[in-house]
Amino acid sequence: MSALTLVRRRMSRRGSDEHTPRFIATPAVLEQIQREVAYAAETGSHIRVAGRGHTRAPMCRCDDGLLQLSRFTGIEEVDAVHGIAWVRSGTRLAHMARGLASYGMSLPTLGWPGNESxxxxxxxxxxxxxxxxxRHPSPVVGLRMVGADGSLFSIGSSDPRLALARISLGTLGVLTHVGLRCVPATHLRSRMTRGSLAAALRRVDAMRAHDYVEWYWSAHGDDIRVRTIDRRPRRIMAQRPKALRHGTARVRSAAYRIGDALPSARQRVPWRLIPERARVPDSVDSAFAWQLFADSDLGSLGYALPIAQLGDTLHALGGVLRALDRRYRVVVRVRYACADDAALSPAFGAETAFVHLTATHDARDYAEAAGEVFERAGARPLWSMPHEHHADDLAELYPRWTEFAELREGLDPRGLFLNDYLAGVFGLGEAW
Ligand SMILES: Cc1cc2nc3c(=O)[nH]c(=O)nc-3n(C[C@H](O)[C@H](O)[C@H](O)COP(=O)(O)OP(=O)(O)OC[C@H]3O[C@@H](n4cnc5c(N)ncnc54)[C@H](O)[C@@H]3O)c2cc1C
Structure with a gap:
């Protein structure tokens, strides 16, 4: 199944058939992207860009045009001396990791899934x-974009606009290339242990000493499961024959891709019957780093809040969920992020906990109750989730919101890169 069919199916599964775009373009070269944008500018139409279309909020919907970048892929430049790679924006994260590994490089950060662009x-x-x-800030050090008039522009690491433009929700232009800071490729070792919620909340710094940590709590009791990942020198892997080294990883990679293409089949697989070690390896080369997160789900709700508020918020959440119907079993996944300087980053300005909630039932009551707990704590909803915030409350949650909105308006005054949902988010109302 082609990536384009996949995006179409995903959009229609989300009830967006009435938003089928008038045209869908899948450019393979830069000039094609420029031509599509210039055409939209001339004809007064709108364009949204889709990578893989996984986002649950209706970000990729557009009645006019959709640019789907699944053919605009690959690593374009590698500066091995400074450890910088420029990657075309349609590249899947799993492919990017394999490409970087062939240069002996990997991203310094962990925790990203494989199927997204x-x-x-x-x-x-x-x-x-x-x-x-x-442990590490975002690896993005530069952006190249096609602007609203079809011309190219770049934002480098010393450009103060990088902090505004890094997280743009696709509203500043078509992101064509991303410059990524890399580190030498390593081997990754994952461990799953049991622990206690109270200790996890008390010992945040000790947990963050690992190269990666995430933990799972079932919203009642004190038991948690903790996954830590640590980097090891890559030569440990190199002692194994190459075919063996990559064979299992490739089979697993193929299985995940089938699961991605056939999500309904995947839902029917009784995951609990599959041993955890078969679902997620406990040791991989960084070329396959994303496989360590293959069993992680985005969940049905996702919020970011300062680590200092995590304990109180989780206790409040546990209390509310216990008061609801107990059939709604909820799994809470917690990860930590360094304070970020990007204007629209969920981790802007504070050491942050990312909290994802997955419920066994798609229950409105549970979502509303949990949402209220997080909103009262001033948490920021993750951008990929639909939410009901508008410009005024977003300006409170994101101190540099107005600066971002001004940059967006300066680069795209007509709103060529907006759709109804985003026009609502930016509070454009009738002006849109
Ligand atoms: C395990 C797991 C963890 C996740 N964690 C998070 C998380 O921490 N935070 C979060 O928000 N989501 C998270 N998600 C959701 C999902 O990963 C993201 O929404 C994902 O990055 C989207 O990738 P995509 O290629 O499908 O993007 P799409 O859904 O195709 O696009 C996402 C947005 O980016 C824009 N866009 C895409 N490509 C371009 C481009 N080239 N130029 C300009 N704009 C573009 C689109 O217009 C849209 O607004 C997670 C998902 C999983 C499975």
Whole structure:
């Protein structure tokens, strides 16, 4: 199944058939992207860009045109001396990791899934690439874009606009290339242990000493499961024959891709019957880093809040969920991110906890109750989730919101890159 069919299916599964765009273009070269944007500018129409279309909020909907970048892929330049790679924005994260590994490089950050595109993950501030992880800031050091008139522009690491433009929700232009800071490729070792919620909340710094940490809590009791990942020198892997080294990883990679293409089949697989070690390896080369997160789900709700508020918020959440119907079993996943300087980063200005909630039932009551708990704590909803915030409350949640809105208006005064949902988010009302 082609990536384009996949995006179409995903959009229609989300009830967006009435938003089928008038045209869908899948450019393979830069000039084609420029031509599509210039045509939209001339004809007064609108364009949204889609990477892989995973975002749940209706960000990729557009009645006019959709640019789908699944053919605009690959690593374009590598500066091995400074450890910088420029990647085309349609590249899937899993492919990017394999490409970087062939240069002996990997991203310094962990925790990103494999099926998303580089452009989508950066534009939306996805954990581990658009934002940083618990130990490193975002690896993005530069952006290249096609602006609203079809011309090219770049934002480099010393440009003060980088902090405004890094997470743009696709509203500043078509992101064509992303410059990524890399580190030498390593081997990754994952461990799952049991722990206690009270200790996890008390010992945040000790947990963050690992190269990566996430933990799972079932919203009652004190038991949690903690996953830590640590980097090891890559030569440990190199002692194994190459075919063996990559064989298992490739089979697993193929299985995940089938699961991605056939989500309904995947839902029917009784995951609990599959041993955890078969679902997620406990040791991989950084070329396959994303496989360590293959069983992680975005969940049905996702919020970011300062680490200092995590304990009180989780206790309040546990209390509210216990008061609801107990059939709604909820799993809470917590990860940490460094304070970020990107204007629209969920981790802007504070050491942050990313909290994802997954419920066994798609329950409105549970979502509303949990949403209220997080909103009262001043948490920022993750951009990929639909939410009901508008410009005024977003300006309170994001101190540099107005600066971002001004930059957006300066680069795209007509709103060529907006759709109804985003016009609402930016409070454009009738002006749109
Ligand atoms: C395990 C897991 C963890 C996740 N963690 C997070 C998380 O921490 N935070 C979060 O927000 N989401 C998260 N998600 C959701 C999902 O990963 C992100 O929404 C994802 O990055 C989207 O990638 P995509 O290629 O599908 O982007 P799309 O859905 O195709 O696009 C996302 C947005 O980026 C824009 N865009 C895409 N490509 C470009 C481009 N080239 N130029 C300009 N704009 C572009 C689109 O218009 C849209 O607004 C997670 C998902 C999973 C499975």
């Amino acid at each position: 580089v452009g989508g993950a950066v534009s939306i501030g996805s954990y581990g690439i658009g934002t940083g992880d618990s």
